[in-house]
Amino acid sequence: MYIGIDLGGTNIAAGLVDDSCRIKLKKSIPTGAEREPEAVIRDIAMLALGIIKEAGIKKEDIKAVGIGTPGSVDDARGMVIYANNLGFRNTPMAAILKKYYDVPVYLGNDADCAALGEAYAGASKNCEHSVMITLGTGVGGGIIINKKPYSGFNHAGGELGHMVIEYNGRLCTCGRRGCWEAYSSATGLIAMTAEAMQKYPDSILWTMHDDKVENISGKSAFIAARKGDAAGVEVVETYTRYLACGLTNIINIFQPEVLSIGGGVSHEGPYLLDPVIKIIEEERYSKDMEQTRVVLAELGNDAGIIGAAMLGKGR
Amino acid sequence: MYIGIDLGGTNIAAGLVDDSCRIKLKKSIPTGAEREPEAVIRDIAMLALGIIKEAGIKKEDIKAVGIGTPGSVDDARGMVIYANNLGFRNTPMAAILKKYYDVPVYLGNDADCAALGEAYAGASKNCEHSVMITLGTGVGGGIIINKKPYSGFNHAGGELGHMVIEYNGRLCTCGRRGCWEAYSSATGLIAMTAEAMQKYPDSILWTMHDDKVENISGKSAFIAARKGDAAGVEVVETYTRYLACGLTNIINIFQPEVLSIGGGVSHEGPYLLDPVIKIIEEERYSKDMEQTRVVLAELGNDAGIIGAAMLGKGR
Numbered sequence: 231m232y233i234g235i236d237l238g239g240t241n242i243a244a245g246l247v248d249d250s251c252r253i254k255l256k257k258s259i260p261t262g263a264e265r266e267p268e269a270v271i272r273d274i275a276m277l278a279l280g281i282i283k284e285a286g287i288k289k290e291d292i293k294a295v296g297i298g299t300p301g302s303v304d305d306a307r308g309m310v311i312y313a314n315n316l317g318f319r320n321t322p323m324a325a326i327l328k329k330y331y332d333v334p335v336y337l338g339n340d341a342d343c344a345a346l347g348e349a350y351a352g353a354s355k356n357c358e359h360s361v362m363i364t365l366g367t368g369v370g371g372g373i374i375i376n377k378k379p380y381s382g383f384n385h386a387g388g389e390l391g392h393m394v395i396e397y398n399g400r401l402c403t404c405g406r407r408g409c410w411e412a413y414s415s416a417t418g419l420i421a422m423t424a425e426a427m428q429k430y431p432d433s434i435l436w437t438m439h440d441d442k443v444e445n446i447s448g449k450s451a452f453i454a455a456r457k458g459d460a461a462g463v464e465v466v467e468t469y470t471r472y473l474a475c476g477l478t479n480i481i482n483i484f485q486p487e488v489l490s491i492g493g494g495v496s497h498e499g500p501y502l503l504d505p506v507i508k509i510i511e512e513e514r515y516s517k518d519m520e521q522t523r524v525v526l527a528e529l530g531n532d533a534g535i536i537g538a539a540m541l542g543k544g545r
Numbered sequence: 546m547y548i549g550i551d552l553g554g555t556n557i558a559a560g561l562v563d564d565s566c567r568i569k570l571k572k573s574i575p576t577g578a579e580r581e582p583e584a585v586i587r588d589i590a591m592l593a594l595g596i597i598k599e600a601g602i603k604k605e606d607i608k609a610v611g612i613g614t615p616g617s618v619d620d621a622r623g624m625v626i627y628a629n630n631l632g633f634r635n636t637p638m639a640a641i642l643k644k645y646y647d648v649p650v651y652l653g654n655d656a657d658c659a660a661l662g663e664a665y666a667g668a669s670k671n672c673e674h675s676v677m678i679t680l681g682t683g684v685g686g687g688i689i690i691n692k693k694p695y696s697g698f699n700h701a702g703g704e705l706g707h708m709v710i711e712y713n714g715r716l717c718t719c720g721r722r723g724c725w726e727a728y729s730s731a732t733g734l735i736a737m738t739a740e741a742m743q744k745y746p747d748s749i750l751w752t753m754h755d756d757k758v759e760n761i762s763g764k765s766a767f768i769a770a771r772k773g774d775a776a777g778v779e780v781v782e783t784y785t786r787y788l789a790c791g792l793t794n795i796i797n798i799f800q801p802e803v804l805s806i807g808g809g810v811s812h813e814g815p816y817l818l819d820p821v822i823k824i825i826e827e828e829r830y831s832k833d834m835e836q837t838r839v840v841l842a843e844l845g846n847d848a849g850i851i852g853a854a855m856l857g858k859g860r
Binding site for chain 2: 302311312357358359371373375376380381382383384385386387388389390392393394395396397399404405406408471472475478479482483484485486487513515516518519520521522
């Protein structure tokens with residue numbers, strides 16, 4: 231058995247995960263991210279010990295605790311190098327946790343853990359090489375090579391959202407112009423929706439949101455498009471093309487067996503994915519070869535817990 | 546000792562390479578790419594046997610023959626899946642070669658072999674993770690992860706030149722619009738130079754080329770820029786920015802320890818590379834982390850031979 235921890239800015243979710251990647255028990259507590267790292271990590275240890283107690287198993291039954299955290303981690307040294315929204319910086323997470331619960335501790339980036347979870351138990355099960363994209367506030371990327379997360383020599387790789395796809399395009403939060411994230415995140419989608427509303431004063435998007443641009447969400451354009459609203463249709467088409475552009479880039483670079491799409495925007499399902507796949511099929515390189523399957527992620531929030539747990543698998 | 550073969554559309558270059566990646570003897574013959582694959586592969590075997598004879602060593606002294614070829618290869622099955630300019634398609638290269646010389650045979654893509662050569666003996670020596678870019682007729686990419694070429698589940702990955710960096714931009718030979726290759730290859734550079742000449746009728750680029758646009762080469766804009774010609778300066782600046790854009794993408798995705806640049810355009814040296822690095826330093830993500838070194842490739846044409854030879858190392 232393993233314990234997988236998904237450490238987020240708002241909540242810490244923990245799960246008891248068996249060797250077949252089944253979550254046997256799940257618990258969650260608020261992160262309290264404003265606190266010192268030591269206090270947060272102590273809570274993680276207590277959460278793990280609480281799960282063991284509640285499950286009625288022994289501490290020794292746990293092979294490892296895996297922790298997925300935002301930012302960059304150095305697993306070999308047990309360090310969180312940098313996690314901005316948690317205030318972690320060169321934090322010796324493994325050593326602190328072991329003070330409260332002496333167990334092998336493995337660390338991973340949260341997007342990598344989600345990708346690893348999908349690779350063990352979800353959309354990319356049985357694949358050696360896969361990539362997972364999360365369409366949320368940003369565009370997150372998890373690269374799995376030989377069934378292991380890949381994050382470069384400095385543990386900061388996999389920033390697939392910060393690949394420029396439109397030279398001199400939209401300003402991204404990272405400071406560059408034209409990053410994929412500026413188009414394909416929910417944030418980018420909302421910005422495009424607001425712009426389209428200015429262009430279409432008769433759009434139902436206005437009445438849908440009480441004439442308030444600040445009420446727009448990542449779902450707005452899709453709801454309007456499904457009703458045939460011209461502004462909604464235009465935004466969804468544009469969003470689809472940019473999403474397909476970045477995904478095609480990833481296929482040309484990685485040729486993963488499976489490229490899975492998760493995160494809030496992915497809940498639009500086949501209405502989003504089918505036209506995206508059509509564009510990818512036209513645009514990708516190496517059309518004669520066996521093709522990457524582009525699919526929806528399957529595990530939702532459990533992916534992060536399962537992937538974190540599997541950091542300890544086979545070690 | 547190993548034998549490394551760099552199979553090109555024009556020539557086959559072969560080298561006897563020792564365990565320390567030194568080329569002890571080098572031979573080259575014309576490819577004769579218009580012939581049947583069987584005849585080309587027989588010549589490769591004869592070339593290898595010729596090297597052994599000339600070096601005065603025994604067949605048994607050779608641990609393996611590694612072959613770098615254009616296109617896609619399936620090393621595990623010893624097959625060249627597809628190499629357009631050689632007419633190879635599902636060609637059992639290892640099996641054919643072994644008919645003439647029974648030795649372990651390993652196959653790799655040519656860009657991957659060049660990257661592997663640099664990783665063993667050149668610009669990215671001692672790096673686990675590195676990427677090499679070749680700026681030639683196209684933009685080639687070789688991805689080395691854990692000291693091994695990475696090419697995806699279908700052996701067609703690493704097409705870094707076919708990453709769109711300008712949505713709806715220049716038409717690429719692959720059919721997409723805005724691929725990095727359309728801007729950063731010598732071909733793209735020549736096209737940009739020709740366009741700038743139309744805009745600058747007084748440019749020295751006209752007299753340099755006897756008023757003939759067809760005489761432009763990948764060096765033209767750099768020669769003119771070094772002399773202060775406005776058209777040349779503009780082209781070099783534009784080329785620099787697009788090159789830096791693609792390289793920054795690669796760093797954000799891979800965070801390789803070294804990103805090396807080879808191929809014809811790279812011969813412009815620091816005049817090209819210094820301003821490129823300046824832009825990358827401003828644009829890359831994870832500025833707080835240890836940084837990828839962006840450098841010129843070191844081995845030139847030998848990279849392919851050494852990398853092919855090293856396909857057999859440690860196996």
